[in-house]
Amino acid sequence: MTSEAVKESILEADFDAIVAAGDRVEPRDWMPEGYRKTLVRQIAQHAHSEIIGMQPEGNWITRAPSLRRKAILLAKVQDEAGHGLYLYSACETLGVSRDELTRLLIAGKQKYSSIFNYPTLSYADVGTIGWLVDGAAICNQVPLCRTSFGPYGRAMIRICKEESFHQRQGYELLMTMMRGTDEQRAMVQESVDRFWWPALMMFGPPDEESPNTAQSMAWGIKRNTNDDLRQRFVDMTVPQAEALGVTLPDPDLRWNDERGHHDFGQPDWDEFMQVVKGNGPCNAQRLVHRRRAHEDGAWVREAATAFAAKASA
């Protein structure tokens, strides 16, 4: 062994011990290159999801049907921008700048959550996204509060708190609409019909087709398998749907006494792959929007930089 290799193996042992103990790895700590890369990819994807996720809900801010709901929605979308900001900062501690990540996003070289490639077609979708999409996100994210990388875990704690507030608001909107007119009840049902399967897809492909899960779990970046989380989400959501008075569009959905869990059908994984590949209903639209906003703002960012340079000169 060279002295370099010896040093590396000691560092790796230290790192493994930290992770095994459930302690946090901090930015200045040594970490394996694979760990760093996986983290950057995961945190960036999460940050991008917050930013792209502003679009489907933002689509309804100007049309919110009451001033109270307009304020709630505007504040929620603003929170998503804030989440994006924390997460980009967490990524920057790993040595990748927000500019670079934005460049990768608008070049289509980094992903964001596929759920945001589905359109929002009625105001009920604002509620459904809060209830189902934020609900699924919370199931995914709560375990990440204990993730091994410090800045990411701390960002997740703050984000999860706000997300569960958003989830309650979404559910409350749907509940209020269900107490309204027949048309409103129909809107809610139609919206749930559209978002149920894409929400189940948010946990990723079935475990047997998710090759990176094992390594991510060993590194403490991921804490549960996709199928575990999906099951948890379904079990949590079914009674909420009953309380709301909507039907979930899955004929195979029923309680299984033996397993102590709900059985449920499989989403259309072909569609999932199509959307991941870029052929979802809104992939192109979302990227065009993000790219346009970024390019339209270039002169402003340049002006701010030039002004700061003059001020410090």
Add this chain to the structure above:
Amino acid sequence: MTSEAVKESILEADFDAIVAAGDRVEPRDWMPEGYRKTLVRQIAQHAHSEIIGMQPEGNWITRAPSLRRKAILLAKVQDEAGHGLYLYSACETLGVSRDELTRLLIAGKQKYSSIFNYPTLSYADVGTIGWLVDGAAICNQVPLCRTSFGPYGRAMIRICKEESFHQRQGYELLMTMMRGTDEQRAMVQESVDRFWWPALMMFGPPDEESPNTAQSMAWGIKRNTNDDLRQRFVDMTVPQAEALGVTLPDPDLRWNDERGHHDFGQPDWDEFMQVVKGNGPCNAQRLVHRRRAHEDGAWVREAATAFAAKASA
């Protein structure tokens, strides 16, 4: 006298004879430089008015409240584009290109009719513009069918025919709305209240403040004074307003048996001057719109030119 000056005086005598006889001057005929300049200014202003005039009415195409009215309005605005086209062509016979005229328009160096610097605020405005604005335009333009410059006179014949069709359509829309709901009747009255005075301003300032009228009449470019035309318009419009059931917003408006004409009040000529100077409610908006459309289309025009060059190479 030099021989050049002799030649010029003979040409000028010929020109004067043609105009005096009520015959047409054609593009290849000799004409005084002042005549040419006045014509270019007047025809260009008229062409620009057609093009800018597409905006206030075009504003309601996407919101027309019935498919029949949408078709009528779209066809009307299309006709305005056609009028612009004839008039720019008439101007081109005098040696000024459409490109050059467009450049002068968007640089704010040539005028268009001030009426189009007032906003359209309801669908009734589509009817009111047809009735009052096209009506006033026809009063101004019918005499121009006999104007001394051939291409201009011929363009005016075609334009006047279409304008009077538009005027009838506008009046018919208002008539239909007056047979509708109370809200619709109120919309019509509110619209007439806003457009009456600006329509009277379309004939230009009072004769004693219109210094160029005499020369233009001598040249056969203009056939009646501003005040004559204004009076003709008022006399024509009052019975139409009665038939419609709207009140014209002028407390001084009454029949004068002695004069055989209606007496009427004066528009706010200070406001007129402000609008002419560029401070109307929509001057900036209209020019920004025109400039943006022209600039956005530059790459298309360049592509067409490049393609034509390749095809003919």
Add this chain to the structure above:
Amino acid sequence: AADLAAYCLMLGDDALVLSQRVSQWCSNAPDLEEDIALANIALDLLGQARLLLARAAAADPSVVPALPEGSPVPDEDALAFFREAHAFRNHRLVEIDNGDFAQTIARVLLFAIARLAAFERLSSHADQVLSAIARKGAKELAYHRDYAGRWFVTLAQGTEESRRRLVAGMTAVWPFYPELAEAYDAGPAADAVLDQVLAVAGVDRPEVGPAAGLGHTEALSLLLAEMQVVARAHPEGRW
């Protein structure tokens, strides 16, 4: 009759929504000649929409939304102005934003090609009204196809920028073409026409797959909010 109504509604909604999009060019086109030509296309499509919506209403009155007792609103307007987005039967290709002139040309080309194939077939449809609409419309669509085809080639062969924009515009609308071609049963004849234009232009078919999903994009409800606002504010109005 319900099938005929549904089919006419689909054809009518496509024409209505694309007419609305094309009419947004009014006073915004690159040149006066294009302003006039695009208005012509919008007018033709609007005419088709009116005939088709009226045919749908006559074939199956239950498709027409209920309005207040004694409302003077004709069926074509009840259908155009008083349905919500989810009740519209148009395809996504016609509802997405115009984009630039190149994207508009690419959309009009694809639409005219597929619809012309359908209208040629429908010219001998058993329903006399529909077949008459199709015969009249086919002439219009042939003009739209030729107009858009000429510009498609011009932009492809014009300047570097126009070619870049044309390819981008074609790529933006392409994912929404397959569902239209299928609904119109456009078939190999339409494919051949398209390939011919592409060959003359020297442009390849975009390498993007069909857009997943069905139904509408986010663009439709915004388009309808504007289109329907005056009619809805006056459900008993006369126009």
Add this chain to the structure above:
Amino acid sequence: AADLAAYCLMLGDDALVLSQRVSQWCSNAPDLEEDIALANIALDLLGQARLLLARAAAADPSVVPALPEGSPVPDEDALAFFREAHAFRNHRLVEIDNGDFAQTIARVLLFAIARLAAFERLSSHADQVLSAIARKGAKELAYHRDYAGRWFVTLAQGTEESRRRLVAGMTAVWPFYPELAEAYDAGPAADAVLDQVLAVAGVDRPEVGPAAGLGHTEALSLLLAEMQVVARAHPEGRW
């Protein structure tokens, strides 16, 4: 009471319409920090609008549009969503399109300066509700003024392009400032603040006169068509 209602309506409509405009920046701002800051401004103005519209309705219930018997729509929403454009009392400055970021900054700056002068005066208004709204709002407006003022200077002194855009944006909104300043009785104090920002930025007052006319521009009815569409489709809805 009618005077108080009319005044609150004017103040409320200005806040509501500008909030709507500023909220259009959401997901479109030049950077995440600006997205968040502009959403804050929109939220503050929306909050002011809600309090002022409610105050207007309480002071004079006749200003509230009639809705179907038993409709659950609160007064603030009846006022926001069920009035036509001509019944809105806002000024033209707040309703015109956003333009680019520079034009938005210029508008927010002018609005905040004039309104802050009014709110400082209204902080001691005889109506306890209005004076409380004004005291709370004044703090918010001071923040908006400072935010817009900082960007005004940054853009004026940043690059050639940002300066060109800032001057163009200021010139575009300037003709609509005098009527607002007059309605708010903004006075010399507001003028002094404005001159100070202009001096630091090194920008002159634009050489364009006040826009003639009164009432609204063409922008308002389009803005309302979008803003009101869902509420109007469900006049008996609960949200």
